[in-house]
Amino acid sequence: MLPLAVTAVILIGWALLSQYGKIPAMFLPSPTGVWHAFQALMADNYAADIRASITRVAIGFVAATICSIPVGLLMGSFGTVESMLAPVVGTLRYVPITALVPLLILWLGIDEAPKLAIIVLSTFFYNTIMIADAVRSVPRDFINVSYTLGATRLQVLRRVILPAAMPQIVDALRVNVAVAWNFLFIAELIAADSGLGYRLMMAQRTNASDQMFVALIIVAVIGFALDQAFRLAKKVLLPWSA
Amino acid sequence: MVGVGGLVFRDVSKTYETPGGPLTVLQDINVAVAPNEFVCMVGASGCGKSTLLQCAAGLNRPSAGTITLDGEPVVGPSADRGMIFQSYTLFPWLTIEENVGFGLSLDGVSAAERRETIDRYLGVVGLTKFAKAYPRTLSGGMQQRVAIARGLANQPRVLLMDEPFGALDAQTRIVMQDFLLEIWRTTHISILFVTHDVEEAVYLGERVYVLRSNPGRVREELRPDFPGTRDHHLKRTTAFHSVVDDILDLLREEASAAM
Numbered sequence: 001m002l003p004l005a006v007t008a009v010i011l012i013g014w015a016l017l018s019q020y021g022k023i024p025a026m027f028l029p030s031p032t033g034v035w036h037a038f039q040a041l042m043a044d045n046y047a048a049d050i051r052a053s054i055t056r057v058a059i060g061f062v063a064a065t066i067c068s069i070p071v072g073l074l075m076g077s078f079g080t081v082e083s084m085l086a087p088v089v090g091t092l093r094y095v096p097i098t099a100l101v102p103l104l105i106l107w108l109g110i111d112e113a114p115k116l117a118i119i120v121l122s123t124f125f126y127n128t129i130m131i132a133d134a135v136r137s138v139p140r141d142f143i144n145v146s147y148t149l150g151a152t153r154l155q156v157l158r159r160v161i162l163p164a165a166m167p168q169i170v171d172a173l174r175v176n177v178a179v180a181w182n183f184l185f186i187a188e189l190i191a192a193d194s195g196l197g198y199r200l201m202m203a204q205r206t207n208a209s210d211q212m213f214v215a216l217i218i219v220a221v222i223g224f225a226l227d228q229a230f231r232l233a234k235k236v237l238l239p240w241s242a
Numbered sequence: 243m244v245g246v247g248g249l250v251f252r253d254v255s256k257t258y259e260t261p262g263g264p265l266t267v268l269q270d271i272n273v274a275v276a277p278n279e280f281v282c283m284v285g286a287s288g289c290g291k292s293t294l295l296q297c298a299a300g301l302n303r304p305s306a307g308t309i310t311l312d313g314e315p316v317v318g319p320s321a322d323r324g325m326i327f328q329s330y331t332l333f334p335w336l337t338i339e340e341n342v343g344f345g346l347s348l349d350g351v352s353a354a355e356r357r358e359t360i361d362r363y364l365g366v367v368g369l370t371k372f373a374k375a376y377p378r379t380l381s382g383g384m385q386q387r388v389a390i391a392r393g394l395a396n397q398p399r400v401l402l403m404d405e406p407f408g409a410l411d412a413q414t415r416i417v418m419q420d421f422l423l424e425i426w427r428t429t430h431i432s433i434l435f436v437t438h439d440v441e442e443a444v445y446l447g448e449r450v451y452v453l454r455s456n457p458g459r460v461r462e463e464l465r466p467d468f469p470g471t472r473d474h475h476l477k478r479t480t481a482f483h484s485v486v487d488d489i490l491d492l493l494r495e496e497a498s499a500a501m
Contacts, residue, residue, distance in 0.1 A: 145331040145389075148299050149345035149396055150321030159348075163335045240335045240376045 029210035034217070037210035041199070050218060052194040053184055056112070060119025061180040065173060067120075068127035072169075075128065076135025077161055089128055097122040098186055105191065115187040122183040123176050130176070134168035135161055167234060167241035174230035181223060246312055247399040247432030249275040249298060249323075254307035256293055266457040267293050271307070273451055273460060275400065278430045280423075282447030284440055286493060290458030291436040295402045298434065299325045311399060321345055324398035328405040330385045332377035338388050339364065339373040345396035363391040366425065383414040390425065400432040407442070416474065419445055423472055440489045445477060452489055454496050462492055 011031060017023065018030040025033060038046075074081040075089070097118055104114040138161050146160045188197025196215050203211035234241065256268040267290040275281045285291050296302035298309055300319035309316040311323065332341050340347075343360045351359075364370045367387040369380075377385055386406055393401055407415045419442060426433060437443050443450050444466050454461040466485045468476055476482050 139329065139331075141327045141329045141331045142333065144296075144299075144301050144319075145325065145327060146344075147301060147319035148321075148323060148325040148402075149392070150319075150348050152348075155348055159344075160333065164333070166335070238335070240378065 026207055026209055029213055033210045034213045037208070038214045041211060041214055046199065046214075049195050049199050053188065053196040054222065056115055056187070056195065057119060057177070057180050057184050060116045060184075061123055061177055063116070064120045064123040064127055064180075068124050068131055069169070072128045072131025073135055073157065073162065073165075076132035076138075076165070077157060082132070089125055093125040093129065097183060101186070101190055110191045115184070115192065118183050118187045119180050123180045126176050126179060127172060130172035131165070131169050134165040134172060137168065138164040167238050170230060170234045170238065174227060177226055177230070178223060181219060185219075245277050247275070247277045247279075248312050249400050249432065249434060250310045251294070251298070252308050252310070254294070254297065254304045254309060256290065256297065256302070257305045268297075268304070269457040269459050271458070271460060275432050275434050277312075277432055279448055280426050280433045280435070280446060281449045281451070282435045282437065282443035283451045283453060284437055284443035284489065284493075285453030285458065285461075286455050286497060287438060288458075289453040289455040291438075291453055292404050294458070295325070295404050295434065295436050298400075299323050299402050301325075321349075321396050322399050323402055324393035324396055324400070325402040325404065326386070326389055326393055326406040328408040330377070330382065330389070330409070332385050332388055332392070334377050337374050337376055338369060338380070341377065341388055342392045342395050344392060359395050363395045366394065366428070367391040367421075381414075382410050383418055386410065386418060387421065390422070394425070394429065394431070398431070400434065403433060403435040405437050406435075408437070408439075415442070420474065422446065440486050440493070441477065444482065444485050444489065445472065450489070452492050454492075461496070462489075464489070 014028075015031050018025070018028050018033075021028070029037070071085070071089075075085050076082070100121065101114070101118065104117050108114040108117055142160055142164055143156055146156045151159065184195070185197040185200070188195040189201050192198040196219060200212060200215045203209075203215070251271050251273040254268060254271040254273075255266065257264050257266045259265075271294060273281075273283070273294075283291050283294070293302060297304045298316065300316050300323065316323070332338075333344065336344065339360050342363055343356045346356045346359060360373075361370070364373055367390060369384060369387060369391070372380060372384070372388075377388070380388065390401075390406070407418045410418060422433075423446065425431075435443070435446055447466070450464045450466060451460055452462040452464070453459065464485065466482075468479070468481060
């Protein structure tokens with residue numbers, strides 16, 4: 001109830017400010033203005049751009065997750081893997097992914113590949129480090145008791161460490177999918193001919209602030225929906241972890 | 243099950259390399275648990291008793307000496323030697339019955355056979371009606387009973403218990419002691435039980451080893467011989483208290499020497 005009330009207050013405040021606040025519509029469009037811009041954009045195939053952006057995040061984030069779960073699991077579980085990879089992963093994390101954009105464009109061209117690469121790179125390191133942390137926080141006695149029940153190393157990894165770390169892994173993914181959205185916009189602002197970021201850049205050329213607001217609201221709604229989806233997934237798939 | 247579960251420690255020592263030089267936590271330990279025997283080991287914290295159990299479980303390696311189970315040397319952890327920990331180690335993502343069947347599911351015991359074993363041991367620990375519950379809905383005492391059922395369901399030859407009732411409140415602890423004696427009488431599994439609670443050691447153990455600290459060594463071996471079946475009345479007898487007091491005296495000497 002409270003979140004709805006807050007949203008309503010913000011909307012009303014916005015409407016009042018744009019109506020009576022003497023701010024030119026070019027800087028602050030009214031809610032109805034944004035609604036009309038949304039309708040106009042939808043008539044202009046905006047849905048395809050939304051789809052393009054969602055698809056990029058989905059592919060990039062899923063690929064990064066598929067790579068980071070095994071690497072994070074191994075890093076967190078085995079000291080040798082940790083000492084091998086920690087300097088690499090730990091250092092690369094400090095390289096701003098945006099600094100790689102010129103290189104990625106040089107190597108991969110300007111099609112889908114560099115955009116996906118930016119999303120994969122930006123989330124892989126965070127995912128891996130957070131998953132390795134989740135694994136390290138699995139109680140030592142869980143692992144010990146499994147060995148005394150006859151588990152092999154692989155069984156301990158699959159049947160004890162992975163499920164024990166799962167709630168924290170899901171939380172890490174929930175946080176990092178927001179990072180993926182962040183970098184999607186960077187990718188699409190630099191070089192794209194579709195997507196929400198591309199449309200945002202088009203809007204900037206004509207100072208169409210109403211269209212910029214449309215893009216921001218859509219991203220916010222998608223982000224909110226994703227966050228709720230991760231929370232719901234955790235509740236349904238990991239009911240024991242509440 | 244008669245005649246298995248003989249655990250022997252021969253000249254076992256454990257030394258850790260530390261920045262301040264080598265630190266010996268166990269020195270020349272010679273201890274044995276006969277098949278079907280209930281042996282307790284009591285000592286102050288720092289006497290290395292947990293390390294000793296971990297060596298027996300194969301989770302840790304002695305620096306010197308050998309540990310054998312029924313004559314076979316211990317080289318690593320195995321389902322032969324079940325271990326119960328002080329911390330609650332039930333897997334929170336598995337139901338009670340799945341926890342009890344965990345060990346069996348690891349080496350592909352058929353579902354039907356597993357079912358039968360799970361039901362039997364849930365019955366033994368009196369928690370059949372919690373089969374489908376998750377561990378967090380159970381009290382600490384119940385969780386330790388499930389942990390014991392999980393250990394027993396694997397049919398190990400010896401059960402290693404590392405202060406299993408250390409985290410429980412006094413009343414629950416007393417109930418659990420009787421419960422464990424009952425389990426031991428029905429299954430006759432060999433038990434090596436480590437505790438710092440002298441009363442607990444004397445009450446449970448057919449034999450009690452008293453350890454001294456820094457480094458951990460066997461100070462004394464006692465065979466408290468009380469007539470009749472052990473139950474809570476025993477704790478009120480003079481014979482019981484005289485054994486407890488003797489051990490407390492040994493430990494007190496130890497503690498004041500260390501101060």
